[in-house]
Amino acid sequence: MTDNDDYILQLENVSKFFGTVIALQDVTLRLRRGEVHCLLGDNGAGKSTLIKTLAGVHQPSRGRYLVEGKEEHFTSPREALDDGIATVYQDLALVPLMSVARNFFAGREPMRKLFGLIPVMDIDYAARVSEEKLADMGIHIRSPHQAVGTMSGGERQCLAIARAIHFGAKVLILDEPTAALGVKQSCNVLKLIHTARARGISVIFITHNVHHAYPIGDSFTLLNRGQSMGTFAKQDIAKEALLDMMAGGAEIQGLVAELEGRVAA
């Protein structure tokens, strides 16, 4: 990690306590500009707390949070968002009953003046842009006025990501984007991450699935029980080694061995 120190986002020795619970302890995470950084960890490893700290929902109890080398103290997700740090949560922040266009621009409605006087939402613009951006992601919708509830999980994921990119995200934090998806849809999301990187966006990809993380990731940080087990560049670590380090990796191999043994016997 010495060749390129152009970090867009840094957490330096960050700890987060909730009362007596130590959710994160001395975690260091450095995101290079334009890389896909995978954050791996099992349930309860502290991934959610880490994301929420990055997104400005939580403030670190100890340690420093730097954006482009400058220390920041976000007090709300809005501030992080204004700094170009967009988080796509698992629930996607989409409203199923609302149309695609209205969802896409919720909270950041495009405006125009009716009769040059009354500010109204520019629904035509919202419809056109949301349809275009989804088409860029390879998703063709019946109409931008259809309810988001009629879209599949993968399409919704793409909509949320397309929205974040459209609103000028420099850093995209994806919280388990492939967790609820099928094989093909997961593949689409991975492609999308690749597209985002190609456009110069830095990505933090949170997952517990090494098979999804390894093909797309440039570097990997492993989290276990609130502590970082280190960051590894892709060339320095093999997929199997990552699997082994993941909590439960050894257990699964043990299980595999046991099952194979039974079949053999």
Add this chain to the structure above:
Amino acid sequence: MSSTSSPLLRTTSKDPITVQSGAMQSSALQNDERVRRISPWRSFISRPEFGSIAGTLLVFVLFGIFAGHSGMFNLDGVMNWAQVAAYLGIIAVGACLLMIAGEFDLSIGSMIGFAGMMMAVPSMFMGWPMWASVLFAFLGCMALGGLNGYLVMRTRLPSFIVTLAFMFILRGLTLVLSTYFSNSTIVSGVGDKVSSDPVMSTLFQGSTLHGLFVWLAHTGIIDKLPNGEPIVAGMPKVLLWWLLLALGAGFVLSRTRFGNWIFTVGGDSAAAQNVGVPVRRVKISLFVFTAFCACLFGVLQVADVGSAAADRGLQKEFEAIIAAVIGGALLTGGYGSVLGACFGALIFGVVQIGISYTSFDSDWYRVFLGAMLLLAVLFNHYVRLHATRSK
């Protein structure tokens, strides 16, 4: 909450996707073979207000059959049920927006009675001028609405419970005030005081467009009384208020940024928070608006009837909610329309007044409304399943 509008400005210029060539954008124009087109009829029936429009037609047909020759559809008959619909329509508009935002206000009905007292007591017993009392009533109600909203947002308790408490508190206070000052449950003489205030009587009393109605009577389009006056003196102010309020609220809901916020907040308030919508501000301001509507109802009624009474607006909260639900609003929020709520209120007016024009016993009124409500809820439930079903 620091900046809700600024990020918008930078969307197009810095956007990495728009910079790209048109080659990608043309893909939007290609049709996906898996994408099914929807017929205009199908998209019409899945609009929120479809149920209430169909219901209104049904009600008109029914009463056309059973009361077609009774004078119900003469101008004076129309004004009769239109006024009932207008009163309810005013509070239904407020209840509808609030319901779309995912909250209820059960204190609307009590607020109507309380507004009347806030208007009557200072003007009749404390020597306030009428305009000051009316202003006091509006400010008082809106403050109470704000308190309702603040408590709901602050405690995260269901608005059902918080406003249920206010339903009792305000109804009780109305009775207390009335008996304390006037020794009875009615404060009378308020109407005359309104009449003597030119601004207040212009705003809230009687009817308007008198000239038009006189002219219509002259040309024989509408009937005349024996003395030559038109059979209806003009358009009741309450109808005008309803029209203005509905147009305004409908416009805000469907066309403005705030309207989009209402849908977002009601659809999923966590999602709304995450995309930067000021959830608390949106909901509280809608509680205030609902209280404003209730106060308008109360003031118009006192000005029209002439007195304030402790039982005014009884059960109106339920009627307003029913009108909104018949109009397609979901009890869980995120879906509905002002137009629908207005048709819901119209159904109320037609049924309530119309039934006395028929040979039916008017006791059937509630049975009919209950059945209407059940039908509407079942229909809306089906629509929602349809709208949120994944492919």
